Amino acid sequence: MGNSRSATRVVTRRRRVGQRIEILSGDGQRGEAGGRLPDPLVVRLLDAQGHPVVGRRVDFAVVRGGGLLDTGGEGKRRIAVETDEAGEAALSFTLGRRSGAGIHRVRATAVGFGGEAFFHATAMAGAPDRIVAVSGGNQRGIAATPLSEPLSVLVVDSFGNPVRDVPVTFRVTRGGGNFDGNETILVTTNDDGRAEAFLTLGGEGGIRNNTVMADFPGLAGSPAFFALSGVLPGDPTDTRITGVVLDNANVPIPDATVSVEGTTRTAVTDGEGRFLLSGVPVGFLHLVIDASTTTRAETFPKLIFPLIAMAGVENTIGMPAFFPPLSGTWQEVGGSGEVTLSMPGIPELTVTVAPNSTSFPDGSSVGLLSVSQVNLEKVPMPPPNASLFVPAGTIQPPGVRFDPPARLSFPNTRALAPGEQAEVFSFDHDIGAFVSVGTATVSEDGAQLTSDPGFGIVKSGWFGVPTPPPPPTCANGCDDGNPCTDDRCENGSCVHDNKTDPYTPP
Incomplete structure (x- = not known):
């Protein structure tokens, strides 16, 4: 048994006095990303005696997420609504495109009325729209043995949000490989929208001589495609x-x-x-x-x-x-002052290091740091979820820890809506993979994204902000191994048409 301690605290909730604003209904709703919530957001203004206040202005503003407010007309980030005869003000809220629990937030205030009313909404992913291969492709392995890494796919909706509980079928199309002795295996996507399966290669050696396809019921686009190579071992x-x-x-x-x-x-x-x-x-x-x-x-x-x-x-x-060449200017960080480093070529991309927040690999708390730009298509380690980093950079030397996290700010080159969020990833050399270090939010003028409070770069190295997963391309070839289909690349996607039987009986 460990040590224990108990304590008692008395909390007295005091009722707000004077004029006040309160939520009447609409908080805590759930809806599909990009869709309108089923119920309006409603607040009420009360005077000091608790009576409704009529004809007063209530200011609604989206303070988190890329959603829009409306009273029947054009959607806006900020809208003023007058209270009706019941002292109520109401409007509709259309969620932004990013899914997540409670990540869309609206604030309501009224001049002269105490407090603020905050509405929180959860956006759920929409219907599964496409599937992409995110890792495990182009592997080489010993023939007739399991591959070292699983074949991994991601299922997303039309906005790129991961979709859970989708039944994905992995199917061997060439090479004689198997999944636990079977040509197919059914795997349901997890909370991150991913499904994985381990393939045992066929018994022959060859370049890209094993192929696998993955799809789900109702998929209108191209399936995910994997090409693997079998190797015959030597001395x-x-x-x-x-x-x-x-x-x-x-x-x-x-x-x-x-x-x-x-x-x-x-x-x-x-x-x-x-x-x-x-x-x-x-x-x-x-x-x-x-x-x-x-x-x-x-x-x-x-x-x-x-x-x-x-x-x-x-x-x-x-x-x-x-x-990438380390082209950034080396600046001393870790002292008593805040330091902001700019990326050469993209001066709007900055990394701000808080005072007394750094720990270098050699144990020192003060040292030199630089930030450099990386070619988007040549990040040394593959970005997560088959995405492309926009932007991409590196903070050197590697292994410097930041507590609190270093604040990252960068231009909104993806034209995200004000208030929308994007996930920031940083490469963790200890585990050899990119990990999420939190979100960044688009400024109200739409020009910049800045990492949210408490989030940011926690360890120096490679970093980037991935775009939503792209549609499948023809990069891995389009031969699905099925002799009954004609395979071709059309508008960047693989198309597999059933062959017509050329034989006509006499």
């Missing part, structure tokens, strides 16, 4: 890792140091940025690429890539290792 002592190290302009970075964490295996990139590590261990490992050792004039960071090395074959991270 474990001949296990290799190869790759190429480039900057954001695809220019090679020579003399970068490449190593396998926890081993003595090292290599240096050549003039074309290529490297080869021989005799590496088999299994899960961390590939460390330190581009700061390059002979180029620019300064580059060090990155760590997780990798599963297969025995006796040439292994890669699946893409070039892209490194």
Whole structure:
């Protein structure tokens, strides 16, 4: 048993005196994202004796979320309504496009009346609209064995909100693989709109010789598509890792140091940025690429890539290792004053570090920090949910912790509505994945987004704000492995038409 302690506190609720505003109805409603709430928002004005006050102005304002208010006309962020003979003022509220519990908020006030009335509403995702492959594609694995990572899909509504409880069918279309011995498996999406399944590859080796499709009932668009490669293992002592190290302009970075964490295996990139590590261990490992050792004039960071090395074959991270030059101005942070760093090329993107809030990896509380821009399509680690970061950047050196979180502000390049929110992600090197660090809200003039109070960057490294998941594209090819369909790419999406039988009986 642990220690315990009890205490008693007496709380006395005092009734508000004088003229006041109170909520009559409409608080705590639920509705579909982008849709109008079923009931109006209603407040009442009362005088000091509790009698209704007629003909007085009540100011309603959306203070959180991208919703709009209306009294039967055009939707607006702010509307004034006069109280009727019952002292009541009412209007309708159309939710913003983002789903979430209680994230849409309206405030009602009246001059001369004490207090404020706050309405909170929950937006629910709409009907499932499309499905995208978010991770697990383009894997390589030992033939006839399970892949190391699951095939993962995301189901979203028309606004990009994740939809839960959708039955997703994963179907093997080529290569002879299986899901627990079956060609198909049914998985229901979780609270994040995701469904995952582990595939056992077919028994033959080949490039993209195993394909899987995933869809759900009623899907009007293209299914999610995965292409996987089977590998026939070789001599474990001949296990290799190869790759190429480039900057954001695809220019090679020579003399970068490449190593396998926890081993003595090292290599240096050549003039074309290529490297080869021989005799590496088999299994899960961390590939460390330190581009700061390059002979180029620019300064580059060090990155760590997780990798599963297969025995006796040439292994890669699946893409070039892209490194952005650290072009930002280095400023001292962690002292007694607030410091704001601006991103070169996007001066409207700023990171504000609070006084006495930093902890550097070497244990010091004061040090130098910079923020640099990253090519949107060349973030070293894949952004979450098959999205594209807009914007994308990196705070260096990595591993600096911020408490409270560093405030992030950036231009509204996605043309989100005032009050709308976007989720901010930061790469956590400890777990090797992007994690959400909270939301940012669009300013009332629509120009900027700023991380909400209590949220922001908690650890330096790569960061970005993802766009909603894009519709499926033809990037992975359109061959679904079905000999009875004609497969083609049309307007950026795969189309699979049933073939007509060319044989006509005599």
